[in-house]
Amino acid sequence: MSALRRRGESPAAAPLACPSAPPEWEGAQLIGVVEGSAHEPQVRFVTPRPVTPGLLALAEPVTPTEVFRFTAPCKEGACSQWREGHCGVAVATVAHVNPAEAMALPACAIRSECRWWHDAGADACRRCRFVVTDDAARSADYAAALAPD
Numbered sequence: 363m364s365a366l367r368r369r370g371e372s373p374a375a376a377p378l379a380c381p382s383a384p385p386e387w388e389g390a391q392l393i394g395v396v397e398g399s400a401h402e403p404q405v406r407f408v409t410p411r412p413v414t415p416g417l418l419a420l421a422e423p424v425t426p427t428e429v430f431r432f433t434a435p436c437k438e439g440a441c442s443q444w445r446e447g448h449c450g451v452a453v454a455t456v457a458h459v460n461p462a463e464a465m466a467l468p469a470c471a472i473r474s475e476c477r478w479w480h481d482a483g484a485d486a487c488r489r490c491r492f493v494v495t496d497d498a499a500r501s502a503d504y505a506a507a508l509a510p511d
C-alpha cells in the first residue's frame with residue numbers, strides 16, 4: 363500500500379485507502395475476512411494480499427464483498443459515497459453501527475493511510491470490524507444513509 367497517502371500528508375500526495383472497496387477497483391487488496399453471523403458479523407483483519415481469481419472464487423456462492431473486505435485507493439469525488447469532502451460510508455457507519463467501546467482498536471495494517479481513520483478516527487475504527495461491504499442484513503436506517511443521492 364505504499365502508493366497510498368498517509369495521515370497528515372497533503373491532498374496532492376498519493377490517495378488514502380478506502381477500507382471497504384470492491385475488489386475490481388485498481389490496486390485492490392484483501393484486508394479482512396467476515397466471520398460471525400449475518401446479524402452479528404465481525405471482520406478478522408489480515409495482512410493485505412493481492413486479489414486473485416482464486417481468492418474471489420472462495421466467496422462462492424455469495425459475492426466477495428459479502429465475505430471479504432478489500433482496500434483500494436480512495437476515489438474521493440469520483441465515488442458515489444463521497445459527501446462534502448469526506449467518505450459518506452465512514453459518516454454513516456459512525457451514525458448507525460454500534461461501537462466496540464471496551465475493545466482496543468483492531469490490529470490493522472492500513473491505519474496510517476485509511477480514509478475512515480483519516481476522516482473519523484477512532485469513532486469509525488471501533489465500528490469497522492462490524493462492517494460488511496455488501497450487507498443485506500444492515501439496518502434500514504444504515505442502508506438509507508448509504509443509498510446514492
Ligand code: SF4
Pocket residue numbers: 381468470471472473474476477478479486487488490491
Ligand atoms: S477504520 Fe480502522 S480498522 Fe478499519 S480499515 Fe481503517 S484503520 Fe483499519
